Amino acid sequence: QVQLVESGGGSVQAGGSLRLSCTASGIIFRTYAMGWYRQGPGKQRELVADISSGTTTNYADSVKGRFTISDDNAKNTVYLQMNSLKPEDTAVYYCNARATAGRYREYWGQGTQVTVSS
Numbered sequence: 001q002v003q004l005v006e007s008g009g010g011s012v013q014a015g016g017s018l019r020l021s022c023t024a025s026g027i028i029f030r031t032y033a034m035g036w037y038r039q040g041p042g043k044q045r046e047l048v049a050d051i052s053s054g055t056t057t058n059y060a061d062s063v064k065g066r067f068t069i070s071d072d073n074a075k076n077t078v079y080l081q082m083n084s085l086k087p088e089d090t091a092v093y094y095c096n097a098r099a100t101a102g103r104y105r106e107y108w109g110q111g112t113q114v115t116v117s118s
Helices: none
Strands: 003-007 009-014 020-026 032-039 045-053 056-059 069-073 077-082 093-101 107-109 112-117
Touching: 003 093, 020 032, 020 093, 020 112, 032 069, 032 077, 045 069, 045 077, 056 069
Parallel strands: 009 112
Antiparallel strands: 003 020, 020 077, 032 045, 032 093, 045 056, 069 077, 093 107, 093 112
16 A cells, blocks of 8 residues: 655745655655645646656756755655745645556655745
């Protein structure tokens, strides 16, 4: 059974920082691209950042230079360090795991709320 368990969300003032964590179980971590998506009020879910093979990263333009995605293969955990947070970063953040080989497999975490006040 695959589980993605997120933690680290919360409320912060604009300019502050938060770090999200997502620990995966039931998958071979390095065979998945791990990502963070978010869905703000009244908006569609969007990719924030993803990482594959522990080194290849991709970021949404809106977070480049402010957010950093990283992972720890030994802990099956992916992180999202969020700095210089803005009110528009307010959203539910979801962890995602997508198989990089073989048949299509994709899994989602339950989501964690991030609220940035001005």
